[in-house]
Amino acid sequence: MRISRNSIKCWLTSERKEWIAAVFFALLAGFCIGNGHTTQGAVEHISQELGCEHVRADRSTKVAKQAIVSAYSDSVPIPDARSIPRDCPHLKN
Numbered sequence: 001m002r003i004s005r006n007s008i009k010c011w012l013t014s015e016r017k018e019w020i021a022a023v024f025f026a027l028l029a030g031f032c033i034g035n036g037h038t039t040q041g042a043v044e045h046i047s048q049e050l051g052c053e054h055v056r057a058d059r060s061t062k063v064a065k066q067a068i069v070s071a072y073s074d075s076v077p078i079p080d081a082r083s084i085p086r087d088c089p090h091l092k093n
Contacts, residue, residue, distance in 0.1 A: 056085045 063079045070076040 056087075059083075059085045 063083050066076070066079045070078045
């Protein structure tokens, strides 16, 4: 059975073309919306991880500065090594 161009043109009426276009755009819109939510979730996840790292870095910097001051002064106590924050849990994957 051979399909001619005329039979395809007859099958693709204007109503069918509109339905095909509507389905195509609905699928495209669904993909775009889903992709946006995925991107938003990834951004939130990374910002939470970076927030943990910033807090850890700030505390480590404070301990390091105190250690430097205590190295030059007899009256300032040396900070305890346990005061350095541990790695964040997300780094242990």
